[in-house]
Amino acid sequence: MVNETQPTCSASSSSKSEGGSSSGSEGSKESSRCSTPVLDAERHERLRDRMRRRQDSGDKWFSLEFFPPRTANAAVNLISRFDRMGAGGPLFIDVTWHPAGDPGSDKETSSMIIANTAVNYCGLETILHMTCCNQTKEDITGHLQKAKRLGLKNIMALRGDPSGEEWEEEVGGFNYAVDLVKHIRSEFDDYFDICVAGYPTGHPEAESYEADLRHLKEKVFAGADFIITQLFFRSETFLKFMKDCQAIGITCPIIPGIFPIQGYHSLRQLVKLSKLEVPQEIKDVIEPIKDNDAAIRNYGVELAVSMCRELLDSGMVHGLHFYTLNREVATTEVLKRLGIWKEDPRRPLPWAVSAHPKRRVEDVRPIFWASRPKSYIYRTQEWDDFPNGRWGNSSSPAFGELKDYYLFYLKSKSPREELLKMWGEELTSEESVFEVFTCYITGEPNKNGHKVTCMPWNDDPLATETNLLKEQLEKVNRRGILTINSQPNINGKPSTDPIVGWGPSGGYVFQKAYLEFFTSSEIVTALLKVLKKYELRVNYHIVNVKGQNITNAPDLQPNAVTWGIFPGREIIQPTVVDPVSFLSWKDEAFALWIEQWAKLYEEESPSRMIIQYIHDNYYLVNLVDNDFPLENCLWQVVDDTFELLN
């Protein structure tokens, strides 16, 4: 089919011309086109539109439900789980609302803060649950305003459980979910996407199944955008429910809630809470194996897979919503067996994007925070404008204060004892620090037999890409070039490359080689002599904690070190070496020596003094090899430096 586009651009001199139908143009209402190169159309859409797009294109999708954790440690673990399960490509996740747990507060474990983290730091489209009974209008509005401020765009509007034994209507208060839906629409217009709950077998408190359907219709007509259902045990239950909904005029998407049985006790508890009947044939299987968790889980997975297949095969279901109970294994297994877990999720950009609406245009970041993306998001959370397309548009980026960066999930995930095992109970010299860096790179155990799986500057094990450079990295770390960030040069690999690819298919990605390390002033002196031979080819920035700054970068301009060329697009340059923000990164990078490493040891102890000495005297160096089509010369630069020193 020929795509006859009539641009909506009112300024173009031919906008008034006749001819051609007006389909296919996706220009926004504000302007004739997006102001930023759109790499991933979904990134700019609200949830209900994404859902429609997936439905229209026939793509099956899934979503995941989590509840807020009880402790800060559990929160750190849950956020790691968000990152891992986010990799499978859920359309959204949702976070339940626990009225007893101060859900709208700033506590690390509140529903609000967990949802905020999912959106901003994990880049997940997120629905925040909210219940309304026993709450004042002011409370509810306050929660919604806060959610909006944090970048949340979707609310699951629920009644919640009344606090007393008997349910009593409160005059003028929020008695039903529909009251909350109306309130959101009247106070926040169309800002939020609203989800409501559906009960395939009728709400336990409803007069009848039919009455419950009418309540559901009320909620939809009050402004809800889609429905997620309570769990159920047979696909027929859902399909009948869906037909009944359609019959009374409910046309919005209805998403089945899937509960993979994961254990005897959790099933019993859930059934009790939801007042559901477990079918006899399921009970018959489970009762005999109730003490065998693995067997129950395997059965639960089988059951869920076959029910999901029936739902998808019906042609009426496009997405599946999973009640995960904050566990990974069973849900992931079901999704993988259904073939809707993304094994190789395409990265829209080389770094993990944030789902905050104001960051949807963000398409460039300094390379320095590559291993600490959450810190970068945190330190730039107050920015109004995100540099899109070009870093230079943002003059003088002001980074959040360093004192704020001890955000709980930026702390190391490992406890002190484990860190001491990895990084040394006792340091005897600078060389024992070199040893730690070397073990991190090689993956081999240190002299006490412990593997070094994280470093203050890298919360996670080495990136796959870094493996490409392993041999050279090992050699230089052993000699006191303490690397914390690097990338190889890439001269036009397909954008679908499993290791270095990103962006839509049909494109090509490129990189300039990059190396960042701490090192002593003796090595810096030799390095600077060597770098004279590489003028023009190699750009460098060399700083110490006191702010001494040695560079050959022209005019404080950023150097694009990762870029991609795509069909029908402008060039995307998502990673830069930026001289100005390097100084903010420098403060953070040096502080990590003290905050995460030195403080493991007693004050005045020799170990602590060694780290303090490095902090006070070493330099942080970054090098870019501009000649990306040739072999990376940075290893030669380092070799030349060592040679000069010998």
Added chain:
Amino acid sequence: MVNETQPTCSASSSSKSEGGSSSGSEGSKESSRCSTPVLDAERHERLRDRMRRRQDSGDKWFSLEFFPPRTANAAVNLISRFDRMGAGGPLFIDVTWHPAGDPGSDKETSSMIIANTAVNYCGLETILHMTCCNQTKEDITGHLQKAKRLGLKNIMALRGDPSGEEWEEEVGGFNYAVDLVKHIRSEFDDYFDICVAGYPTGHPEAESYEADLRHLKEKVFAGADFIITQLFFRSETFLKFMKDCQAIGITCPIIPGIFPIQGYHSLRQLVKLSKLEVPQEIKDVIEPIKDNDAAIRNYGVELAVSMCRELLDSGMVHGLHFYTLNREVATTEVLKRLGIWKEDPRRPLPWAVSAHPKRRVEDVRPIFWASRPKSYIYRTQEWDDFPNGRWGNSSSPAFGELKDYYLFYLKSKSPREELLKMWGEELTSEESVFEVFTCYITGEPNKNGHKVTCMPWNDDPLATETNLLKEQLEKVNRRGILTINSQPNINGKPSTDPIVGWGPSGGYVFQKAYLEFFTSSEIVTALLKVLKKYELRVNYHIVNVKGQNITNAPDLQPNAVTWGIFPGREIIQPTVVDPVSFLSWKDEAFALWIEQWAKLYEEESPSRMIIQYIHDNYYLVNLVDNDFPLENCLWQVVDDTFELLN
């Protein structure tokens, strides 16, 4: 030497840190860095700073003086001369002020409009002369305001010749150049760079050489930035003058005015006007050969070359100013022999930049106007903001009205008779039009023996780059694919490549293959079928004069088709295929059929009706092959189309 930079960025958290001297940083005062990737530092500097930079770096430079022409035809020729002589790399040109010729008016031949054209359309840094005697303050201020509005940044402040026989001082008026210098500084602060005239042998009306030096010092101390001298015949004259200036405290640059003798009469006239003495040794050579123009010019070139060499060898002179008398040959010859004519001027961008201050940040243009850059500048002259870095930043570019574009120097340089010889006295069919296009491509004479050296869409002969595609272009034009713009794909050639290179050295340039042509609706129908096979790889826009618009471009986004990667910079993407501005270009491209071609013939004549038919029925097509590392597939697309038609 180590370049210790202390960034001026006040927002950076470490700007307050101590250590390191503060040299090397080039950040502007307004912001911590340039907001656009600086490819050519000079482009952002004012003239006096460029002069200093050249002096500091030891680069010799030259400048060229022209006078405004008498007729519109002469103006068209002069502007072509600007383009040709501009290619040699003058630091600036200057345009004299002729009080008798209504110099501040909007006439095509006025000093003001010629200077405007040099700056805006030829991209030349330009000094506009201005005289002040016999003029009111209001007149002068009006001229200066107009000059500022047009983007002129430099004024040569002169007294001018009094209108009467005897010179009489006017109380409170402008009596001397110094009055004009003071006026400019008081009314326009530091906006203009001001140049004043110096007289190596003293002004003819001055009481004495010494008194004249004192007047010069007054002009400099009133705010002049540099001095250009009257012509002289011996290098000693200038060098003595320069030392005398320095002795009384004149420290600004003093640029010698060089007059290559080009003919007996022009010399006599100039000498009479300037009241100079021609040295006897020169008279002795010239008198005997006064009727032999070539001999005099050769002698003049010799004389100028040897005098210039003496000046440059003195070490006191860094730049030479040439009185060209609007002629090319002698001055170019002198410059080439001195080795300061740039044989291979490096292009800062793939298109000719404009020198208007507001266009200094311009670094992207649509490819459509590649052969009509002056039209593009004209149609965008009202823009306040120039899209820098990314076309997308400029939402809905509004192009100047088409009715305005008959700017005199956008008309064809060839007279009607010549055009008829090239494009056909009489057209008999669409095929005779194909023939004209084919001859333009091949460079071979048409059937009447005339070469086709220009087309309505291309004022100049084929670009060198297009020669790379000649064979294929010939083949397709012969069959009715009437090409008007194309570029080959380039996968990372050095930025110094003599044909496709641009930007600073050490970089790499890239292109996507591009082809733009008019063709019949039969061919378009077949083409669209063929293009389905090339979805994703090939982007197309197909429009007709009525505005029908067929495209597969996503979201009206521009497609970058020329880009460059440079050391220490962001990526520069100076040429895009932009769906929105293509519709403005389409109107212009179709109008040229009528305005420049059809109107050569009588109304109702068969020839005119053939062109009119093409205008009304053909489509304008552009194709981009996104897969730049592979062999250009656009020829295959066209071949497939012809095959389908057979």
